[in-house]
Amino acid sequence: MNSKKNPKDNSQKIEDLNKDIEVGDGQKMTTNQGVKVNDDTSSLKAGDRGATLLEDFILREKITHFDHERIPERIVHARGSGAHGVFRVYDDSLKKYTKAAFLTDPSRETSVFTRFSTVAGFRGSADIPRDVRGFAVKFYTEEGVYDLVGNNMPVFFIQDAIKFPDLIHAVKPEPDNEIPQAASAHNTFWDFVSLSPETMHNVMWLMSDRAIPRSFRMMEGFGINTFRLINEQGESHFVKFHWKPLLGTHSVVWDEAQKINGQDPDFHRRDLYDAIEAGSFPEWELGLQIIPQEDEHKFDFDLLDPTKLVPEEIVPVLRVGKMTLNRNPDNFFAETEQAAFHPGHIVPGIDFSNDPLLQGRLFSYTDTQLSRLGGPNFHEIPINRSIAPIHNNQRDGISRMQINRGKTSYHPNSIGDGFPEQAKVSEGGFASYQERVDANKVRARSRSFMDFFSQPALFYNSLSEAEQAHLTDAFCFELGKVDIVDIRQRVVGLISQVDAGLAAKVAEGLGLEVEAPEQPINHQFGADADEADYQPVTVIPKLKSSPALSMANTVxxxxxxxxxxxxxxxxxxxxxxxxxxxxxxxxxxxxxxxxxxxxxxxxxxxxxxxxxxxxxxxxxxxxxxxxxxxxxxxxxxxxxxxxxxxxxxxxxxxxxxxxxxxxxxxxxxxxxxxxxxxxxxxxxxxxxxxxxxxxxxxxxxxxxxxxxxxxxxxxxxxxxxxxxx
The missing domain is CATH 3.40.50.880 (Class I glutamine amidotransferase (GATase) domain)
Incomplete structure (x- = not known):
């Protein structure tokens, strides 16, 4: 028999098999093995009133697939919505800072997929709880996938990733009764806050109107962590990433948010979908705060502290490009639900800093995707695929899609002529920034991270009168749901370190007296830490208010x-x-x-x-x-x-x-x-x-x-x- 393939046979190239399937006229129903189905409405029985037969392979396949259609939901950011779009940088002015082509070549249009989400609620929760919103963008660049994973608030609750499980355990429904859903207004969250003064800056944002946005299309996005930009000469600049909505930054009011959750729990999801379907494409400008390497220590806060922001009045935000979301997903599960974001997905020209929250995120995201998406091949799911060719020696694993030919799956090798070979930096190979490291191994935190109250005060002082009133009401509502008085009292004590007037208003609403602690309780060090380590640092910032922080000044x-x-x-x-x-x-x-x-x-x-x-x-x-x-x-x-x-x-x-x-x-x-x-x-x-x-x-x-x-x-x-x- 001739072993050569007949060019007219029915075999298909693997790339043809991976094409997206679209239902249209004239298609016949088949099983997952391609067998045409004659009857999909009745199971095979021994007589029309008899027992169902185990040999019914059509029934077995259909039910088995249905039984396994749900994957584990995200631990956080479980409820979300996403859309496809494009990004284009305005000009090549960033070349002096980075060699990332999608940030330096205005002729390139980079495809993106953006997912917005709440943090605390499960997939079935409503769209407008008081919560942080996730804002994650996947750039399909010609140099590989780059994920900018952030929130709609520029700071985070904690300074070190080792505390992240504690934060989430505290804000999630309480373990004894699974109550409340998608809400921070309960004992365990505020107990954690009252014993962790580092949370106060993000808590102030959470109590503000930023936590109840009018629309995904009308909220800012922030990369939160400090990253690096690396240029062709290997020079480093620190960078903070921003997304600025062209529609302005707007919110609803709290009474309205509670009613919306009853009237239309899909309010944000529907709003994004309908706007895109109507051709009113949401747009954001990408903004960068760029800080020279030598200016790392010139601020009255630590640049690597994720509970701090860099005021725009000190380092202006350069608007360098625009993202437009112009296409809704064709299949919510296949795209939005299976999208796997990771702050460790970077491209040449972007690198990490020593931000301790960022360093922990680099481990956590991969580990989560392995569990949620079934194994190490989640990058081969269509929504996660790189448009840059994939060549490496990684093989096998659950749900492997790519078929690698050849005898070798190791490096170095001679059987495969040494391929795939390593790329030189001049050929686009990624090289980490060569930061000098000379330090002892310690389980500790820098004293420069110990200022907990100056930036929360800056945020509060920057708000309009109406925003301050809403924030006060939010504290009263949230703490009013806390039935352990000692926890309420401790939180009011922390608020008094931010602003005495605010603390007095909250205390009055709760029927408490303001009892500022002699020293704020700080439970973020080990049992053998010196007592001096528990003392917060008092900083009197040069900047008293930042108009950019108030939504009253938006577009x-x-x-x-x-x-x-x-x-x-x-x-x-x-x-x-x-x-x-x-x-x-x-x-x-x-x-x-x-x-x-x-x-x-x-x-x-x-x-x-x-x-x-x-x-x-x-x-x-x-x-x-x-x-x-x-x-x-x-x-x-x-x-x-x-x-x-x-x-x-x-x-x-x-x-x-x-x-x-x-x-x-x-x-x-x-x-x-x-x-x-x-x-x-x-x-x-x-x-x-x-x-x-x-x-x-x-x-x-x-x-x-x-x-x-x-x-x-x-x-x-x-x-x-x-x-x-």
Missing amino acids: KGNIKTRQIAFLTADGFDGDSVASMKTALEAEGAMVKIIAPRSGMVKDSAGNSIKVDHSFLTFSSVLVDAIFVPAGKASTETLKQTPRAVHFIDEAFLHCKPIATAGEGRELVAISYVKNYPKSNPNDLDLENLGLLTGNGSGDNLAKKFIKAIGNHRFFEREKLGKIPA
Whole structure:
């Protein structure tokens, strides 16, 4: 028999087998072995009422695969959502800092996959708990995969990775009853915080509005750790990575977040997916804070301390490129769920620092993927594959996809002519930065890490009045869930080291006295440490506030993708709706028609438009602003619809813009809003509070409304008192 292959036979190249499968017209159902299936709806039985037969290989394969469809969820960052996109650097100005081609060649468009996530909750938790958000970007560069793995907060809770299991055990549901889900408001988390003053900076961020973002598309990202950039000459610069959203950085308020979790627990996930499907692609600029090697010790904090940030007023953020997310995953599990990120996935031109949190992460991520994705070949899953060719001597293992030909799987070898051979640095080979190391092996931490309170104070002092009030309320809410008084008292003591006024407000809300400890408790050293090691370092920073830390100073005026609810009923003024809708959509906003019932709603001329949601299935917390059009009959119906009145009250409580045209103002007049401001309850033309009125179809109202929406929120209302909504 001729042993040569017939070029016309049915064999396929391995690369053909790895092609993605897309369901389309004309395809026949098969088993996983390619056998066409005649009946996928009934199992094989001994008679139509008899026992199911074990020989039914179609049933066995289908059920077996179903039984094993779930993989272990991530220990942290279990609930997330992702999207594909591209990144391009603006110019070649970074060549003096790094040799990474994707950061220096503006002609290259680098594909990316970005995943956003919460930290503490399980996969089935809701999208808007008070929590840190993960922000991980996988760059498919021509030099290999680079993963920038960070959060939406620039600092972390702990300084050394050895404490990470303790942190997560503390914030996760308590082990005796598995309560609470996706929440830090409970005894064990705050017990850990009260005994670990290094956590206070991240805790301040967690209690701020940064912990309840309006959208993944409207939050910043940070690499957290300090990395290095290495140029062609082998010179090193320290770098901090930032992602700056072009839509600005915005949040919801806490009462709103709790209601959103009930109304739509997939709020963030749906928001990202819908925006991309609508062609409103989310965009971020990549920012770098670059610090010369010789300036490592010039700051009043330690650059390697992950609980510290570098204020932008001291080291400006250079915006060097833009990431655009433009494609949703085709299969959530295969892509988003199986995506494996790792801060140790770097390319030539980027290297590590001695940040002790980073050093521990380099071990933890690989170890986690081995367990979660079944073995050492997780890099061969399509979403994780490098676009750069893979040539090494690693073989076998669970779920091996690549078929390596040849006799050798070792180096050095002569049988395979020495291939794959090592690459010289001049050929793109990776070489670690040659940092001089001369030290004793010690299990200790630098005293330069012992300043726990100056940067939390900087953060608090940088916030707007409204942000400070929200942070105070958050502390009161969270600690109010702690039923061990000693823990509450210890935390208030730590807060007093950050800001005495804040501590007094929190203590009052909890019914406590401020009892600042003579020295903050510090349980981060070993049993044999000297007592002096327990003493925090007091630093008086040169910078008293940093405007970049306040969301009040974010980008405003852009209303692209903002969700606007039009409250309607039969008899609304068609021109009022049409003119406002046209004006808003021209600015990129998205209009939702809300009515007492689903289906269609008619204007005063008898013309019908489609209702997007009824009041029964929709709420003000799911939109950014409210418009009530003119129309006498419509307004009268809405006045008799309690959910419509509540819509107004709730939106006003959450400081959202509200515009009314013509008779539409009467709906506001019967709501609780009529009592605000108390000094002049009949004046509803309160533009400074985001409450706008106008005639039926004039464009002047639309211009004012667009400006108000661009302001995001009107927190001045909170000074007037709370509406019971």
